[in-house]
Amino acid sequence: MTVLEQMGKNAKEAARALATAGSLKDKALLQMAAAIESGEREILAANAQDVNTARQSGMSESLLDRLTLNRDRILGMAEGIRCVAAQEDPVGTIVGGGVRPNGLKIEQVRVPIGVIGMIYEARPNVTADAAALCLKAGNAVILRGGKEAFLSNRCVAEILRGAIEKAGLPKDGIQLVQDTSRASSLEMMQLTGYLDVLIPRGGKSLIRSVVENSRVPVIETGAGNCHVYVDDSADIDMAAEIIFNAKTSRPSVCNAIETILVHKDIAEKALPAIKARLDEKHVEIRGCERTRAILGGDIVPAQEEDWVTEYLDFILAVKVVDSIDEAIDHIARYSSGHSEAIVTRSYERAREFTERVDSAAVYVNASTRFTDGGEFGLGAEIGISTQKLHARGPMGVNQLTSTKFIISGSGQIR
Structure with a gap:
């Protein structure tokens, strides 16, 4: 079993616990927000190393801006997590249904998707946003960020993992891929036995690569022309x-x-x-x-x-x-x-x-x-979907759920 397959197995187990976590999810989210704030110095130190390396490699100033964290952006990450915690829990919400002529009661209910994979580029705030949104929706998440932000992502992810474990939930509900090579990205695209959906977030070439190569179902987030x-x-x-x-x-x-x-x-x-x-x-x-x-x-x-x-x-x-x-x-x-x-x-x-x-x-x-999850009142967003199936526009908590039908009867047969 490869490292990624083991991560997938761990995520599947964590997802089962998260699916029925109820109010523990909000407790974990508040712990996560507080941990991000208390870990500011640690996060800024890791980010400074990433920014320095990127600048030496010739990264443009506009892309350096995406990579760079400061106190305000870290506080914004924490506030985004709190906004997610304050939202209503979508899991268990009845979105449709009724009673059939034969007496069957049918309810269509929101449920977690399961295990979500994220492949994204040099924006460390995505690590916190994605983790918070997936957790609120009862999903486990496997994050694979770009090499430019690896130290920042690792620092943020470890802080978040510690916070949800402290709240009584499995820390493997949030996992970060340590290998930032193309090989790890391609392997994630093939993890059909573990990932329920894969969400790319980044430039046109990254999104095209995931859409063209993935065997895992993809929610396509688009470049912004x-x-x-x-x-x-x-x-x-x-x-x-x-x-x-x-x-x-x-x-x-x-x-x-x-x-x-x-x-x-x-x-x-x-x-x-x-x-x-x-x-x-x-x-x-x-x-x-x-x-x-x-x-x-x-x-x-x-x-x-x-x-x-x-x-x-x-x-x-x-x-x-x-x-x-x-x-x-x-x-x-x-x-x-x-x-x-x-x-x-x-x-x-x-x-x-x-x-x-x-x-x-x-x-x-x-x-x-x-066009932003926070500005649209979603608390945060995992990406801006430009496709037309399942979700479109800023993807908040509701867009990270699926539905199932629950049918209650009194002995009916067909």
Whole structure:
């Protein structure tokens, strides 16, 4: 039996205990939050080593931002766990049912999925978020983070394991794969006897690899090629502010925008105002020919690949479009299905956009940066699902459960 198979066996046993843990789960979550706070110095020391190694290896500043922890982010991790603890327990909730003409009482009840596998990249906060959400839903979790964040992940995972054990639950409800090689990732994708579902969280290449190679069922979380369309009726100041926030507040995350589409009738006024805001953060604009004609020839010419690229950096593709139809067609062709926004004063255009754009989150006059479990009131999220089966959008506790039917009779036979 390999190391991963043994982890899978341990997780299966832990999952049986967690499925019926009831209020002990909330006790464990509160212990986890307190342990994260008390372990701040230890976590920051481990993270500093990861950041130093990543910087020496040439990691970009935007990706270093994803990797870096500080006091506020650690406190945010703890608060996220407490928010998960405060939510209603989904396990045992009756979501449907009724009494049949033959007297059978049928109830559809939420139950844990079982053992969840997570493969993710350089964001140590994912370790805490995933562990908390899986535990609340009664699942065991096997975490496999990237090598860039290994010391941070290991430190956080050990703190969490100790906390749930202290609360009286099996510590193997949370496990971290110690091998960060590609081989361990591929082996996880084949653990059909142990993992009930596998969730990748990271860049496009990671997600594609898991989707294409996994024999374990996958919930696909998508890369964030997100768009803002500035309609001809838009408030230009509002549009500039939304774009500035959606691009520059934290460009390394999946809900940051990568492309803006501007209606031709407002482009000559809107584009200079938008660029003025983006210049404050030295955002590089890659524009179509009409964008370059308005903003000047020093704008980098946009290539076909720019429309599909998730930059995760201070780079933004810009295109002038003739109509809302062209904007929606562009989004349909190039979007990753994550988050899109329209800025408009027109109720009809807003309704048309929200009805026709097929993404997990569609905004009217607001920044795409709100696509987040915490912002949506879910406490935290294990990822943003861009698929259409089982779960879509930020995945909170309810999305980490399945259902089963419980049928009660009085001797009925068929």
